[in-house]
Amino acid sequence: MTTKNYLIACGAVAVVTALCMLFVPPVAQAFEGLVLLFLSTFATG
Amino acid sequence: MKMVKLSLQMLSLVAIFIAVAMATLRFNHRNDDGPSILFPGGALVSGELHTGPEPNWDFTADVQTVELELDDSDSSRLIWIQNADGKAYVVSGYMNNWLGRLWKHWAVEADEGSGRAVLRIGDTRYERQLVRIHQGDELDGIAESVIRKYAGGNPTPESIAGFRAAIESGATWAFAVLPRG
Numbered sequence: 738m739t740t741k742n743y744l745i746a747c748g749a750v751a752v753v754t755a756l757c758m759l760f761v762p763p764v765a766q767a768f769e770g771l772v773l774l775f776l777s778t779f780a781t782g
Numbered sequence: 783m784k785m786v787k788l789s790l791q792m793l794s795l796v797a798i799f800i801a802v803a804m805a806t807l808r809f810n811h812r813n814d815d816g817p818s819i820l821f822p823g824g825a826l827v828s829g830e831l832h833t834g835p836e837p838n839w840d841f842t843a844d845v846q847t848v849e850l851e852l853d854d855s856d857s858s859r860l861i862w863i864q865n866a867d868g869k870a871y872v873v874s875g876y877m878n879n880w881l882g883r884l885w886k887h888w889a890v891e892a893d894e895g896s897g898r899a900v901l902r903i904g905d906t907r908y909e910r911q912l913v914r915i916h917q918g919d920e921l922d923g924i925a926e927s928v929i930r931k932y933a934g935g936n937p938t939p940e941s942i943a944g945f946r947a948a949i950e951s952g953a954t955w956a957f958a959v960l961p962r963g
Contacts, residue, residue, distance in 0.1 A: 738791050750795050752803045759807040765810070768881050769820055 812857070816849045816902065822859045826851045826900050831909045836961055837868035837908075843931070845903055848872075852891050852912075853898040859888055863903075863959075864934055866923025870901075870959040873928060875934070878953040889955045901959060912957040919947045923955050 738746065757764045807821060814823035826849055838876040842848070842865045850872065864871040874880030874889035883890050892899065897912040915921065925945035929937040948954040 738788060743791050746791075746795060747798055750798050754799050754802040755806045758803050759810060765807060769807065769818070772804075772820060 804874075804910075817859045818862065821957065822857050823849075824858065826858055826902045826907055827855045827906045829902050832906050832908045839865045839959070840866040840868055842870055842903065843927075846931070849902040850888065850890055851900040851902070852895065853900070854891055854895040857888075858902075861888070863926070864924050864927035864931070866920065866927050869920075871915075871924045871927070871956055872959060873949070873954055873956045875948075875954045877955050878951070889957070892957060893955065897957075898962065899959075908959075909962055911960045911962045914955045915949070915958055915961055917950050920958075921949050921956065924949070945956075 758768070759765075807933055811818060811821040811823055815821040815825070815827050839957050843865045847860045848863045849858050850861050861872055861874075864873060874886040876886060879890060892912040897914075899910045899912050901908045901910050915924075922942055925942040926937045928945060929941050931937070933941075945954070949956045
């Protein structure tokens, strides 16, 4: 990927991610569930 | 070389996705009525406000986490709770480095601010005052409660002494959860 395209991709990923988390609740809930699953899998003690 | 560059670019896009998602969700939850497991929330507004006599806090022996709101910042989070001799306490570890103090910023706020807080356990809110305890024999009760509930359940004199030493050294901060004066 060229540097210009890479920076455009970074911006697009950031914007789309933020909009999805704010306005698409199932996506936000699914992401939170995945994070919880990851943390509970690797938690110690 | 091209493949390495492309792989690094893909990894960085994944990292951006995760970072933006976490930051956006934290922003979105900032005014919720109470915290979630992952993110701090806003002021604790629902639930009956306790106005009766001071309870015996030993009932919290069966409570794993409580919601704590600090009046100074109107933010709330889930934390552990300890009990000893009918009184309630909260502790915060990792306080001996800047990263720990950043992560457990609520403890710094409580210590440097007014200490006024609201605790929500179930559907009941308790208006409280957090007062930091630096030393004294009540630290033994706090240590025993932490070890019994959250660290394997088998407090020994050595483990209690070790935890007490951590509080006295400032690595762990302990607060008494007192009625507002």
